[in-house]
Amino acid sequence: MLAAMPPSSPNPQDRGEAHIRDRVRERGDACPGALRLHRADDGSLARLRLPTGVLTHRQVLALADAADRLGDGHLSLTSRGNVELRGLGEGCGLGLVDLLRDAGLLPSERHERVRNMVVSPLAGAGVQAWAARLDELLCAEDWTPELSGRFLFAVDDGRGDVAGLAADVTLIAEPAGTGLVRVGRTTHRVSSADAPRAALAAAGAFLAAARAAGTGAWRVRELPAGQDVDVDGHLRRAGVAAEPVPDAAFPTCPPPAPGTAGDGMLSVLARLGRVTTAQFRALLPAGEVRVTPWRGFVLPGFTDPAAARERLRALDGAGFITRTDSPWIGVTACTGRPGCAKSLSDVRADARPREGALPVHWSGCARRCGHPQGAWTDMVATGEGAYQPTVQGPTK
Ligand code: SF4
Incomplete structure (x- = not known):
């Protein structure tokens, strides 16, 4: 049964205003995708949905190649386990689409922006x-x-x-x-x-x-x-x-910690959610690479503990967070300069761990893009290299 409509106003103009007032979204959905690029100050941005989170060996190479040839040589990870390419030049769209399609990463152009899914990475x-x-x-x-x-x-x-x-x-x-x-x-x-x-x-x-x-x-x-x-x-x-199932209770558990994550899987995090293409390729060889919604990767297939330890050492050397005592766990940052014109500073260069138990998020302006849920230490730029610390979110 549909909810009852509100009583209508005798004045058509009033009805129109009430309709506008009740709308939660006035503008169309401008979410970027692999086909609809977002223009940023450092070039265009493409967001590629990875519904299962799983990349094959060949797809890892294809994405690294795309970032090197068409973008700025980096890949960014989102809180939905998607991958973004930044710094894309004018007119690179068709080349990108061909590359993604050949790699099997674009099964339906009509549906590419609605393939939003997060999957337990283990x-x-x-x-x-x-x-x-x-x-x-x-x-x-x-x-x-x-x-x-x-x-x-x-x-x-x-x-x-x-x-x-x-x-x-x-x-x-x-x-x-x-x-x-x-x-x-x-x-x-x-x-x-x-x-x-x-x-x-x-x-x-x-x-x-x-x-x-x-x-x-x-x-x-x-x-x-x-x-x-x-x-x-x-x-x-x-x-x-x-x-x-009325009153269903749902399990909760934290994301996989960096290191060996059980069932022969390795878990690593990307510092500030961004990797160079060299780091990305360092995830190989792998039967598959799983991208997580916590801006990291899971590599299955490490049943030999000695091989798992050796691989983690190599990934640590490549710049990934591989240990639970890393001070970089919980440190996040917005895009900042040069990608965002609103930024007062080069946030990603400035971001660093801080003392304390709360996650810390660094932002180039008060919009605080990408800040964590719950309570966090908020570092907002007030000028070049200068930040105002506060605690944000519910603290109890
Ligand atoms: S928080 Fe401000 S500076 Fe950072 S990406 Fe968002 S709009 Fe840009």
Whole structure:
């Protein structure tokens, strides 16, 4: 059932103003992608979605090649496990598209900006298969490009690392082999085989609710309070047998710490979320490289502890954060100069660890782009190389 419409004003002009007042998004979705580049002060920026987070050996080489030939020789990692190329020159768009398509990183040009997904980076084959299937389904539908470039899916293997990332639709694996699909405050249990289709149906339910609300919502949390999201109906029409799970409890766990992460996997972090192409290539050889939403990488396949230790030493030498006692853990920075004209300083050159238990975020201006959730130490530039420290966010 749709939420009741508010009483209409007898004055058409009043109705128009009320409509405008209630909208949460007035402008179109300008999220950058691999095809829609964002113009920055240091050249154009391309954001490449990596729905499963997994890159093959060949794809790592292709992205490093793209950054060297077309960009500024670096790759930036986002909090959604995506990769950005910066400093792209005029007219490089077609070359970039060809390169990405040849590497299998652009399966559908129409859908490339809505392939937003975070996946537990230590997940086994079953949950990885869910993510890959969900991506296939997303790219096969005509309606899914109507989702915004901000709409996010999370596929959690049951440990709770990505379930806490405030996705719009979250799939969580259960020990019994079933899956939970959560959208807003609604949770259903589905069979493992149905889980990817259930997640897609939940996204369809959101889109229908967003259209009905007419407020321009891009995310589930932007829907008006009380707006009905007919998840049951969409699951039924998708042929998914689902059991509602009221008051479902969800697991939570921190992200993988740098070092050996169990199950023969290595975990490393990129300092300030950015790597040179030489560092990126230093992740190889690898059967696969998993990009994490915590601006790092996971490398599977290290069952021999001695080989794992040797590889971690090599990655440490290449400049990655490989130890839990690194002071660089929790240090983040905005783009700053020269990429952003608003910046009062070269933030990434200035950023450094600080004493204290809180994460620290360095910004070139008061917009504080990319700041962490929760409480953090805030370092905002007040001039060239000068910063004002404060504590931001909830401290209790
Ligand atoms: S915080 Fe300010 S200086 Fe930094 S990237 Fe955002 S707008 Fe630019």
